[in-house]
Amino acid sequence: MQPTDAVPGTAAWYAAFAEQAAGSSPTYAAWSRAISRDAEVLARVDGLPRDRRQPNLVLAAARASGAPDGPWEVLRPWLLDAWPRVAAVARSRTTQTNEAGRCAVLLPALTRVAGAGRPVALVEVGASAGLCLYPDRYAYAYTADDGTTARLGDPGAPVVLPCRVTGGAPPPRVALPDVVARVGIDLHPLDVGDPADLAWLEALVWPEHDERRARLAAAAGVVAADPPTLVAGDLLDRLDDVLDLLPAGATPVVLHSAVLAYLPVDRRAAVAAAMAGARERRGVRWLSNEGAAVLPHVAARLPAGTDVGHRFVVALDGVPVGLAGQHGESYEPLPG
Ligand SMILES: C[S@@+](CC[C@H](N)C(=O)[O-])C[C@H]1O[C@@H](n2cnc3c(N)ncnc32)[C@H](O)[C@@H]1O
Numbered sequence: 389m390q391p392t393d394a395v396p397g398t399a400a401w402y403a404a405f406a407e408q409a410a411g412s413s414p415t416y417a418a419w420s421r422a423i424s425r426d427a428e429v430l431a432r433v434d435g436l437p438r439d440r441r442q443p444n445l446v447l448a449a450a451r452a453s454g455a456p457d458g459p460w461e462v463l464r465p466w467l468l469d470a471w472p473r474v475a476a477v478a479r480s481r482t483t484q485t486n487e488a489g490r491c492a493v494l495l496p497a498l499t500r501v502a503g504a505g506r507p508v509a510l511v512e513v514g515a516s517a518g519l520c521l522y523p524d525r526y527a528y529a530y531t532a533d534d535g536t537t538a539r540l541g542d543p544g545a546p547v548v549l550p551c552r553v554t555g556g557a558p559p560p561r562v563a564l565p566d567v568v569a570r571v572g573i574d575l576h577p578l579d580v581g582d583p584a585d586l587a588w589l590e591a592l593v594w595p596e597h598d599e600r601r602a603r604l605a606a607a608a609g610v611v612a613a614d615p616p617t618l619v620a621g622d623l624l625d626r627l628d629d630v631l632d633l634l635p636a637g638a639t640p641v642v643l644h645s646a647v648l649a650y651l652p653v654d655r656r657a658a659v660a661a662a663m664a665g666a667r668e669r670r671g672v673r674w675l676s677n678e679g680a681a682v683l684p685h686v687a688a689r690l691p692a693g694t695d696v697g698h699r700f701v702v703a704l705d706g707v708p709v710g711l712a713g714q715h716g717e718s719y720e721p722l723p724g
Pocket of ligand 1: 482483484485486487488490513514515516517519520573574575576621622623624644645646647650651
């Protein structure tokens with residue numbers, strides 16, 4: 389599974405990924421840069437099907453297979469030796485990073501939807517293991533540029549999500565939404581109760597991101613204690629069946645984050661059309677958290693001159709409401 393916009397040659401792909409990872413994971417930046425210049429390793433990677441050569445997938449497959457986190461000089465001989473095992477993992481798994489932290493950037497819009505005191509029924513499309521289906525079970529610690537803070541949720545919750553708020557005030561201290569249904573759709577739903585699936589989710593967290601690894605373990609505990617309904621299949625093919633499962637009397641919310649980049653462009657447009665239809669027929673609210681290029685008609689509604697950078701655009705019913713750090717680490721509320 390790779391973002392469908394990415395079609396460079398393998399060396400260029402790894403070089404670009406090194407740039408992207410540089411500020412976040414020196415280990416991945418160094419490995420990826422070295423691979424981009426290493427003909428022998430590139431030949432191995434090119435032996436994989438095109439959609440399995442994605443740097444994030446191959447590096448996670450290496451770590452899931454026991455790669456030593458360390459300098460490239462140590463990794464290289466290990467990788468060449470262990471390649472058949474690494475390739476088998478890359479062929480059998482897909483990029484399914486599940487980040488509970490994204491709930492911190494979805495919450496402001498979600499509390500708006502739930503504001504009337506009506507419960508919400510959540511459907512997450514591209515749910516992975518469903519960690520983003522529990523926004524009511526986590527606690528939140530927002531901190532604004534000027535030092536203002538807002539803590540939402542039970543301070544004793546097993547997961548506290550820190551989020552830096554830029555260019556605006558932290559969200560108001562309101563009650564968390566009353567979630568009465570949690571249903572996910574994924575091509576390959578992961579089960580946090582399955583040690584192999586959980587190990588794969590851990591391998592997808594980049595080497596230096598210890599805080600995220602700890603959060604994954606804690607959020608997995610929340611999910612395992614009260615598992616969601618996870619339906620296998622394509623998000624568009626299964627959406628209507630899943631909406632039929634929702635209880636009456638709750639506002640249905642379909643949400644997705646970091647998912648549509650994996651769909652061909654025409655399918656992304658079909659998602660937007662499906663959401664408009666679901667809103668009309670069933671009163672579904674649509675909450676998206678995706679790259680600006682992924683939903684161009686949503687990005688076109690950003691205020692003029694908005695500098696999105698590498699952030700995602702959070703939108704409610706197709707209208708941008710905020711800009712979000714990719715793992716939910718920051719949030720900039722938009723006017724309106
Ligand atoms: C990067 S993960 C994001 C997971 C989760 N939304 C989050 O934010 O933590 C993308 C997920 O989308 C799923 N996915 C990609 N294309 C899909 C499709 N056409 N239908 C259903 N799920 C899909 C993948 O299997 C993967 O689990």
